Amino acid sequence: MTREESDRTGYREVAARIRADxxxxxxxxxxxxxxxxxxKDRYDVARQTANRAVQHLVSEGLLYSEGRRGTFIRPAAPARTLARDHHVRRDAQGYFFGPxxxxxxxxxxATQEVGLAPADAAELLGVPAxxxxxxxxxxxxxxxxSHPWQLATSYLPMALVDQVPVLGAAETGPGGVYDRIEEHFGAAIAWEETVGARPANDHEQQQLRxxxxLPVLVITRVSRVGEQVVEVNCTRMSADRFAVTYPVARDEETARWPRGDGRGQ
Structure with a gap:
């Protein structure tokens, strides 16, 4: 085997040795x-092989890069994943999703700025591209x-912000933007969430380490007052730390108990 062939195949062995260390x-x-x-000196391999082994472990999720600061060992995931359920809760600071x-x-x-929403969020919000x-x-x-576990981005229509300017403030008061929106409309917000996953982008990789x-779990939450969409929220988290949990209800027509065929009476 040539040195070039060895470098191409040997990076996995070096990665295994780094993993063991x-x-x-x-x-x-x-x-x-x-x-x-x-x-490369520690493992007695070519520089290219050592670099490829590190990149392999970054893509695997064992390591993460912070650019010029270096490459770090990713902290171990908790013993169990943290579950999000189907309930919203509120305290003096505001609303939170997940017990x-x-x-x-x-x-x-936190930051606030006027800008353009991604196409999918703009469509949900009902604003033109x-x-x-x-x-x-x-x-x-x-x-x-020591670092963020969740990143949340909210998109609000400027027509609503013009009516409720505090929505654009750094401090929105007790209950946050949801309380201010409900006070403005005199009605409760209803939420609907969609759960998906995708590869983490560069910003998410750096922030979530x-x-x-590793993919991110993406929860897209649409907030409505009546038929009006007042906010779209996109929350991202590492998919190996979180799970979504919810009760499973029987359909009363097709899966009811006792069954209507005389069994289980």
């Missing part, structure tokens, strides 16, 4: 692993987390 605690979580030149999130906090400042909307961005995590090979 990570498992053994050779390098601490939260600090960068050695650079490529040190890795685990009652004590979560913002990581870094190219029409500006208010975009609110927020990252949240448990109190002891996940490799390119």
């Amino acid at each position: 990570v498992a053994a605690g050779v390098w601490p979580t939260g600090r960068p692993i050695p650079g490529i030149d040190r890795l 685990h999130a009652s004590d979560w906090r913002g990581v870094g400042p 190219g029409e500006p909307v208010l975009i609110r961005e927020r990252a949240v995590a448990p109190p002891d987390a 996940i490799g390119a090979g």
